[in-house]
Amino acid sequence: MVTGDAAYIKKINRSLIIREIVKEGMISRADLSKVTDLTRATISAQVADLLEDGLIIETQLEHYTVGRKPIMLSLNGLAGYALGIDLDYGHISFTISNLLGHPVASSTIEMDTTDYLVIQTILSDQIQTYLSEYNDTRYGIVGIVIAIHGLVGKDETIHYVPRLHWSDVDLKGDLEKVIHVPIHIENNANLSAFAERVFVHHETDNLLCATLYSGIGLGMMMNNEFFRGHDGYAGEAGHMIVVPGGKPCNCGNKGCWEKYSSESSVFEYLSETRKIKPLRYEQIQKWLNEGDEEVCEIVEQFLYYLAIGLNNMINMYNPDVLVLDSELLRMYPNSLEKIREQLQSSISHYRQLSLSTIGRESSILGACGLAIKNFLDVPILNLSRTEESINNESAVNQF
Template identity: 75%
Template sequence: MVTGDAAYIKKINRSLIIREIIKEGMISRADLSKSTNLTRATISAQVADLLAEGLIIETHLEHLTVGRKPIMLSLNGQAGYALGIDLDYGQISFTLTDLIGSPVTSNIIRISTVEYTEICHLLVEQIKKYKTEFNDSRYGIVGVVIAIHGLVGKDEIIHYVPRFNWHGINLISDLEREIDLPIHLENNANLSSFAERVYIHHETDNLLCTTLYSGIGLGMMMNDDFFRGNEGYAGEIGHMIVVPGGKPCNCGNKGCWEKYASETVIFEYLSEKRQIENLTYEHIQTWLDEGDEEVHEMMEQFIFYLSIGLNNMINMYNPDVLVLDSELLRIYPDSLNKITKNLNSSISHYRELMISTIGNKSCVLGACALAIKQFLDVPMLNLPYDITTNRIGSALIY
């Protein structure tokens, strides 16, 4: 039984109510009372507060039966915005969503520098633009979450970003001197796993999401929270050694998994071999469609080494759901079945292995969702996603 003072109990009840409204999309007061096990008096008082704050809205359902029209409650998505930022090597992606996670606008800015002061200045400039442009709602931008492709401690200090060669950076402090908004940092793979949990796998308690783009990262959602390790650096699975004495890695070891099973390996090799400076997925798709033997062999090798690491991960964590976030796997025919056939250990147990349906937007959308969660102060979100149309909320992923 939860005990505490009245204010604390009220906060817990508020959180339960908001989470249930988000989960159901639309719900009546009576059903809200049943699903939360709170009294109707408590529901009425809390709902009155949330309506006054503009966080929820009432809708009268039209129906043909005799009697009063039911009044349904839903989250007011237009009450504010969340800004997610993916700070990656060569580009910074920005996505702004409403409070139900539907994208409002997205933008990508290419960068040719790794200098911290330049990138920090660019972030300040862009965040201020968003803050000015989207101040038409009651709460404006409710929070900013920035995805970091490197080690972020529990104190949100950037310990190390390999491709930027950043060490011990306090980005939040530098941004907050210029911007009056709640700002948080999180590892990119963690945010991808959060997006998968929030938008797709609503009832999953143990979810792993492996991102395979510029390296290999692992985001772990366990019991509605990130698994971070002692200082917050858990998930650097790309530096698990799969080939002893193999290819040298920037981390200092040899034979790291990401030197064999990340998309970067294939892009770098084909770019150099075929003298194409800006190699794209479209190039690889064309070669696959044409039956290019070398590209097909590379993809088979990619899947072989990917399966080795996945087998280790499954045995270590025994996940409920394991999501693979890779555009190459999405375009390579029958890739999931080929991976599954390689996972034939009798002691490996998982319920579902799948390729992400959100795709490379999962990181920045996870950042938006985390900003929403922190603003609403709820333990977890279940936001709408239409898998048949590749739509988040009511807006197309773009």
């Protein structure tokens, strides 16, 4: 039983109740009391406050054949919005979601600059536009999370972004001087892992998500928290050496994992050898469909080195679920089975290896999810991706 300051206990109980309501989607007061082990009086008082605050709504079940129709409680997704931002080289993507994590609007701004002050101004202007447009609910935009493709410290200072050539910049602090809504900065791979946990893999507390696009990013959720390391820079698995003395990497080492098993390594080789720039996924898919021996061999090598790195990750972190985010893996027949065949060590333990069903939108959806989590002040979220929300994401991809 939790003891201590009454206000603190009330806050803990509120968080517990909100978490269960979100987790179940719809739940009655009686069932809330059972799953939280809180008294009915406590449940009634907390629910009354949440209803008054507009955070939850009541729904009476229409098709309940026995006894009195229960009144069900659910999160009010229309009470506010979350703003997720993916800041990448060449473009910035924005997604507005409701409090259930369902996207309601998205846009992308293309840019041909890496200048920090210019990009900061673009962000500030666009955020303020969204704040003005989405103030039609009780809470408006409740939080903003920005995904960064680089090193982010525990204090949310951006230590290094390779493709933007940024070092030690305080984007959070600079934006908060003019934006009066909570802003958080997080590594994009961490947010991809968070999205996988929040929207798909509700049954695990320990998850790794490897994104394989421009490099290799590793997002790590351990006991439903980000595993950050001492300064916050943990997860740079792409710079683990898998071929001593191998290909030179921009980090200064030779033989880094991402030089052999990121999609960019495959694209760079094929683009150079086949004199096709820019090389697109459709062309690689065409070669694979035609049974091009060289392309198939290159992808097999991609899988071989991917398995080497994954074996190391599994042995180091013993994850429950390991999610891979890669278009090449989705294109290549039986890619997961081929990887599993190379993960047969008797000391390697994991429960599930899967391909991401969210894909490239994972970091920005994770950003929205983290903003919602922070606003609701809950330890973790279990949100669902409805058919409508997935269609919205598809529309974003086409955009």
